[in-house]
Amino acid sequence: MKQKIVIRVSMDCDKCRRKAFRIAVDANGVSSVALEGDNKMTVTGERVDSVSLGRALRKKLGHAVIESVEEVKDKKEKKKKEKEEEEDEENDEILLPWYSYAPYPPAVACVHHEYDSGCTVM
Known part of the structure; x- marks a missing residue:
């Protein structure tokens, strides 16, 4: 993960x-x-510990404040994400609605009792 620290x-x-x-x-x-x-310095790199960098600068120079730390995306990664988004948009237009049907009807058991003439569902 590439970072940009100001x-x-x-x-x-x-x-x-x-x-x-x-x-x-x-x-x-x-x-x-x-x-x-x-008075602003921009540091970029991978897995840079911004806290230890700030401490070292404070120790040697007296005053240092971390303003921002953000992730930097590579151009290749941006292009890949854009292509994936375009493909997703194209695929979304083509997809038809999908309906879920049960393959078999639910099982119903009828039980007849001697004292009851009706059928009860379990």
Whole structure:
């Protein structure tokens, strides 16, 4: 599962930016790190532990807040899902209503008693 994590970090100078990048790149599963604006950092990767990454950034830089963690879909997966949805829509139009009938009628037993002349159903 590929994730995209947006973290707001206080990066005032180039040294702080380099530190933040090093910490993010050293985390397990990180595939890319990018800056968005002055204080936002975007980290993408598979099975990245966002909590431990935030803790490490707070420990070294002083202030870090996790803004969002979301799943990133690959283009291939999106195309597969779109194709499946199109096939489902086509199949839904073709399907006829299906009715369920019992194969045999329900069994009814008639019991005659000596004192009763009628038939009772069990």
